[in-house]
Amino acid sequence: MDKFKEIIRQYPFLGFIIAFIILMLVPSVFFTDLYQSHLASLICINIIVAAGLNIVKGFCGQVTVGHVGIYAVGSYTAGCMFLYLGSGLWLTLPAAILIAGLFGMAFAIPSFRLEGPYLALATLGGGEAIRLFIENGDFFMSTYGISNIPQPIIFGVPFDTPDKYYYIAMPIMLIAIYFSFSVLRSSVGRAFMAVREDPISAAASGINVKKHKMLAFVLSAMFAGGAGAVYAHLPPGYIHPNNYTVIEMVTFLAMVVFGGLGHIWGGIIGAIIITIVYDLTRPLYEYQLFIFGLTIVFTILFMPKGIGGFIDKYFIDRRFKTKTGASSK
Amino acid sequence: MLLKTNKLMKAFGGLKAINKVDFELPANEIRGIIGPNGSGKSTFFNLVSGVYEPDPGSYIEFDGKDITNEPPHKVGELGLARTFQLLRLYQDMSVINNVMSGYHTLVPYSFIDAVTGRKKIWDQEKNIKEEMMELLSFVGLADYAELNASELSGGQRRLLVLARAIAGKPKLLMLDEPAAGLSPVNVDNLMKILMRLKEKYGLTLIIIEHILKVVMDTCSKVTVLDHGEKIAEGTPTQIKDDNAVIEAYLGKKMDDEEMRKALAV
Numbered sequence: 001m002d003k004f005k006e007i008i009r010q011y012p013f014l015g016f017i018i019a020f021i022i023l024m025l026v027p028s029v030f031f032t033d034l035y036q037s038h039l040a041s042l043i044c045i046n047i048i049v050a051a052g053l054n055i056v057k058g059f060c061g062q063v064t065v066g067h068v069g070i071y072a073v074g075s076y077t078a079g080c081m082f083l084y085l086g087s088g089l090w091l092t093l094p095a096a097i098l099i100a101g102l103f104g105m106a107f108a109i110p111s112f113r114l115e116g117p118y119l120a121l122a123t124l125g126g127g128e129a130i131r132l133f134i135e136n137g138d139f140f141m142s143t144y145g146i147s148n149i150p151q152p153i154i155f156g157v158p159f160d161t162p163d164k165y166y167y168i169a170m171p172i173m174l175i176a177i178y179f180s181f182s183v184l185r186s187s188v189g190r191a192f193m194a195v196r197e198d199p200i201s202a203a204a205s206g207i208n209v210k211k212h213k214m215l216a217f218v219l220s221a222m223f224a225g226g227a228g229a230v231y232a233h234l235p236p237g238y239i240h241p242n243n244y245t246v247i248e249m250v251t252f253l254a255m256v257v258f259g260g261l262g263h264i265w266g267g268i269i270g271a272i273i274i275t276i277v278y279d280l281t282r283p284l285y286e287y288q289l290f291i292f293g294l295t296i297v298f299t300i301l302f303m304p305k306g307i308g309g310f311i312d313k314y315f316i317d318r319r320f321k322t323k324t325g326a327s328s329k
Numbered sequence: 330m331l332l333k334t335n336k337l338m339k340a341f342g343g344l345k346a347i348n349k350v351d352f353e354l355p356a357n358e359i360r361g362i363i364g365p366n367g368s369g370k371s372t373f374f375n376l377v378s379g380v381y382e383p384d385p386g387s388y389i390e391f392d393g394k395d396i397t398n399e400p401p402h403k404v405g406e407l408g409l410a411r412t413f414q415l416l417r418l419y420q421d422m423s424v425i426n427n428v429m430s431g432y433h434t435l436v437p438y439s440f441i442d443a444v445t446g447r448k449k450i451w452d453q454e455k456n457i458k459e460e461m462m463e464l465l466s467f468v469g470l471a472d473y474a475e476l477n478a479s480e481l482s483g484g485q486r487r488l489l490v491l492a493r494a495i496a497g498k499p500k501l502l503m504l505d506e507p508a509a510g511l512s513p514v515n516v517d518n519l520m521k522i523l524m525r526l527k528e529k530y531g532l533t534l535i536i537i538e539h540i541l542k543v544v545m546d547t548c549s550k551v552t553v554l555d556h557g558e559k560i561a562e563g564t565p566t567q568i569k570d571d572n573a574v575i576e577a578y579l580g581k582k583m584d585d586e587e588m589r590k591a592l593a594v
Contacts, residue, residue: 011448012446012451013446179444179445179446181446182443182444182445182446182450183443183444185454186438186442186443186446186450187429187430187432187433187436187438187443187454187457188440188443190422190426190429190430190433193421193422193426193430194419194422194430194433196421197418197419197420197421198417198418198419200380200401200413200417201413201417201418201419202430203379203380203401203402203405204378204401204402204405204410204411204413205405205410205430205431205433205434205493205494205496205497206405206406206433206497207405207433208400208402209402215440262421316423316476319475320472320473320475320476323472324472
């Protein structure tokens, strides 16, 4: 087992190939209807957003509530490119990532001066402004939404049903996770954490605080933008401004907080659990927000580092005990 | 001269926290800075390390380069490390990550390498980690490497701050009250470690400290600040006998008659 771990650590790519093969087989083994495939694609999309949000919120410590706006930018880039240029996913995805990155840059600017709740307010304003701009713009089909956004066709095979679209969303998700792991496990991830913990002493260690805040915002915006594009093309290919409200933002935040802020797996665990719970509680529609609000509050109270941090702590304590021979701690 | 300041000035409103201080420090020296609270010692550190911007007319030179208006991370990159009076540890990061983030400026791979996650990075990361573990065992914290910094005791935190500052292999290390709040035994231990580190890495040190024993034993020269001005500079023995210093900081030695009077009131 240890040897296996060491190999994975040496060649992280190998782990992703194994994960890819397993995830390829999942639908044929477990899924019984189309709805489950739809849900699986949704989980993939949410994982991309949550992994990105974890970079800026969990690792870099910048409270952003405007991320859903950037997600909307990604979706509408895809939607408009289809509407006016007739482009498919393989063109709209990179474009969405690029444009979302530019928006991320804009969102990073307030973070140079603002902190905590003030930054949250500023980004909240930014996110809502984007949504309202879309809702009131004829160019974006305002409140009609954009419909019939096509699914990609590979070698003549259209991926136009939920069970097939999963095979588009899942590899994109794996690539996103790969990038997020690479960044967060490198010196850049450490610098993000240092900026989160103490910007002044980070600067004294030679870490350019503004540059890293900017990097974190741009990176996570790219994730959100990419996820937005994948979401836009998700069958039936319909996007509407109402899909990008603060409520969605709270759900994304709940994923990151519940999974573990600043934990490398945090966003991923959270996205899986919260998406499934969100779906199971659909009959209790009027209480859903209440439940997620409570989840955030209780997680912060009793498990401040989320599920990921909780599990980590257990293993670290155990290793520490065996190393130092301490009987209790 | 490794560090040189010329007419260094900083005023907060009407208060002149640092007033025309000329300071010169050759390489390989251990310099102590003493002075009463509010005399401008920490402000001096903050000005040199770029946390505060000095007032116009000031000049700071480090290692032959003008760093007067450089931002803190540029100063850090040039090889000037410092610790803080309030430690400013990365509380919610593991001990090893604390130290490794101190190594930031020396990391050999680029951002693009990091994003694409090439294999060579993991080899380099492994080397960095090994090197930092060595540093940790040098200060005696190797067993705690994976614990959170917030779980360490006060004395261990002081050692960790020291290790983090040294991780970037600085030329000049400025310590702001490294021994504050330590018991006498721990102070001795800290000083021993400090001296060994100085030898190993060829450091130049500036130490702010209120524990005079530390200053007198380790520093080859001492600068005394009071109300933002340099009032004396010299070897520890010279400083001990300097009237201005006694007046401002060390306190007068009373003879029996004076003592009786003071106690009677």
